Amino acid sequence: MYKILLVEDDRNTLEGLAEILNQEGYEVVKAIDGNSAVKEIKSSPFNLILTDLLLPDFDGIEVAQQAWKEQSEVMIIMITAFGSVKHAVNAMKQGIYDYLTKPIDIDELLIVISKAINEQQLRIENISLKDKIKSKYHYDNIIGNSGKMQEVFHKVNKIANSDATVLLRGDSGTGKELIARAIHYNSPRKNKNMMEIDCSSIPETLLESELFGHEKGSFTGAHKMMKGKFEIADGGTIFLDEIGELSSSVQVKLLRFLQEKRFNRVGGTKFISVDVRVIAATNANLEEKIKDKLYREDLYYRLNVIPIFLPALKERRDDIGPLLEHFLKKFSLKNKKNINGINSEALAICHEYHWPGNVRELENAIENAVVLADDSILKPEDLPFYMNVKKQDLKFKDLNKEVGSDYQSQIEYAERMILMDALKETNGNKTHAANQLGFSIRTMRNKTRKYGL
Ligand SMILES: Nc1ncnc2c1ncn2[C@@H]1O[C@H](COP(=O)(O)OP(=O)(O)OP(=O)(O)O)[C@@H](O)[C@H]1O
Ligand SMILES: [Mg+2]
Structure with a gap:
């Protein structure tokens, strides 16, 4: 539940707004002036502060500044009397999210609040993503x-x-x-x-x-x-x-x-x-x-x-070995499995394969293999089936054994083969492959994503 601090010196407005926000599912804490607002800010975190610009003790901008000292991610929306828009614009420059003029239009208020919280969540995600990526x-x-x-x-x-x-x-x-x-x-x-x-x-x-x-x-x-x-x-x-x-x-x-x-x-x-x-x-x-x-x-x-x-990966085959090792470690750790290598036969298959989906395809193949493997060393049978066979050796009716006998998996297998062929012929160029097969680049992209190509 998102938590809002409501700061307003007019008691009727304060109670009225608090009730509306409660009904909308927000947790609301009320403060009647700047000092009690600051006290609340120091005692618990808020997603958003909705404050009157003019308060009896000090103004809303000061509330904002105090708040940011404690909680750098808190979003602030200002309420101003008609005529003090200039102050509000000034406040925007200092970093408040938005302002509303009195009398407050409730629909507008609710939209602004939900947008502010959305933006805050995005920022938070972004920050945590940044941390992740920094280490990665x-x-x-x-x-x-x-x-x-x-x-x-x-x-x-x-x-x-x-x-x-x-x-x-x-x-x-x-x-x-x-x-x-x-x-x-x-x-x-x-x-x-x-x-x-x-x-x-x-x-x-x-x-x-x-x-x-x-x-x-x-x-x-x-x-x-x-x-x-x-x-x-x-x-x-x-x-x-x-x-x-x-x-x-x-x-x-x-x-x-x-x-x-x-x-x-x-x-x-x-x-x-x-x-x-x-x-x-x-x-x-x-x-x-x-x-x-x-x-x-x-x-x-x-x-x-x-x-x-x-x-393309097939033009830098020296990278295949180190990439295999990298993804083996990564997915063994992720899946809590103890897989510490790949046998020479499987390695040879990986080295020869043409990898139309490049590193992404290799990553997917290894993730799959790690999940499926019963041994601590990957073997050819752990690799995706299509890597193990030369296409010309394959009779369509043989698929039953290998792919699963249901109609859907056979259709998917056949589709994958067709896509891979087209990609191979066009040197991995999706636009050309899509043209060749007669569908849009968007469809092509969806299909190649689906099959990890
Ligand atoms: N050199 C590399 N080392 C480790 N991982 C890699 C490397 N290159 C690609 N990957 C991994 O392969 C996957 C695909 O990479 P990425 O999304 O950057 O490709 P892309 O060129 O943007 O593909 P697309 O054009 O389909 O968007 C990602 O999971 C990425 O982490
Ligand atoms: Mg990309």
């Missing part, structure tokens, strides 16, 4: 002994300190996201936000507002101003994944940001300047898209300031 991405958790990966690390080292835009290229599962995080967490921006957004998973119409925010009333459903990812990432980094999937209007807006470091929210005219480093990633062939007039060339040049190419 000391490079030594990114495996890459091959010359090709060493070159990547070298480049990451060289550019982490700069603000230059980075474009990560490489097939699905090669580690683009991992490298993006390594850049951020090894840069001077590491203590600020890293916002990640998958441009292909958000409907075109919402993407612009997700990225740049929107003003209240800018479209149906925009009941309140909302900050976009660029604003939240101020001082930090934004990771734009699947950058090949932008509509032309978002391409224009992103280009403008890269040129001028400022933008306006959807429906707004005011320019907002932020200091954000952009890291973009794609496995699409942008050069081809430019030729087909689907992608702006000028945007491409702005994004491609520092290109980093992540090679």
Whole structure:
């Protein structure tokens, strides 16, 4: 249950609001002036403080400042009398989340409160994620002994300190996201936000507002101003994944940001300047898209300031062994199993396999194997079935024995084989493979995720 501190010197308003918030399922603590508010803050944690700007002893801003000393994550909403909006705007600059003018519109109040708490939960998640990642991405958790990966690390080292835009290229599962995080967490921006957004998973119409925010009333459903990812990432980094999937209007807006470091929210005219480093990633062939007039060339040049190419796993087979070891340790620990190696036959299969899904596929294969293994050494039969057989040796009717006799698992097996074939023929290029099979890149992505390709 979320806990709210309500600070208001007018007793009727205080009781009335407390009752409404209680009914909405919040736990409410009441305070009649600044001093008693501070006392409450010192004695227990709150998610949110809703305070009058003008209190008999001191003002709401001071309550906010005292509160942040004790509880840095607490969200603050100010209530002001009509006419003191100027003060409220000032308070916003100091970090309060929002303000409401009297007389209070209850619907608006409830929306603002729930948004504030949502944002707080996101921040908290982000902080804990940051902690996790800090320990995880000391490079030594990114495996890459091959010359090709060493070159990547070298480049990451060289550019982490700069603000230059980075474009990560490489097939699905090669580690683009991992490298993006390594850049951020090894840069001077590491203590600020890293916002990640998958441009292909958000409907075109919402993407612009997700990225740049929107003003209240800018479209149906925009009941309140909302900050976009660029604003939240101020001082930090934004990771734009699947950058090949932008509509032309978002391409224009992103280009403008890269040129001028400022933008306006959807429906707004005011320019907002932020200091954000952009890291973009794609496995699409942008050069081809430019030729087909689907992608702006000028945007491409702005994004491609520092290109980093992540090679397919089959082009750096030296990494397979160390990656196997890494994932074996990781999943043995996670599953509380004592698996300390892989036999030579299984190792040979892994070395020969073409890994169309790259490191992600290898990671999935090892996780599965670790879960299923009965012995302390992995054997070929612990590896996914499709790795053990050459496709031409396989008769479809044989599947019964190996895959499970139910219709669904056989269909899935067959689908996986078809996908793998198409990926193999197109060198792992999902867009081309999707074209070949006659479905959209989105469908392709869903299917390859499903099968860990
Ligand atoms: N060099 C590496 N060392 C250790 N783990 C790795 C490495 N490269 C990738 N991985 C792991 O493989 C998985 C896939 O990596 P990641 O998500 O970064 O790939 P991606 O290139 O962003 O793929 P996609 O294009 O499908 O989004 C992740 O779980 C990641 O932790
Ligand atoms: Mg990715």
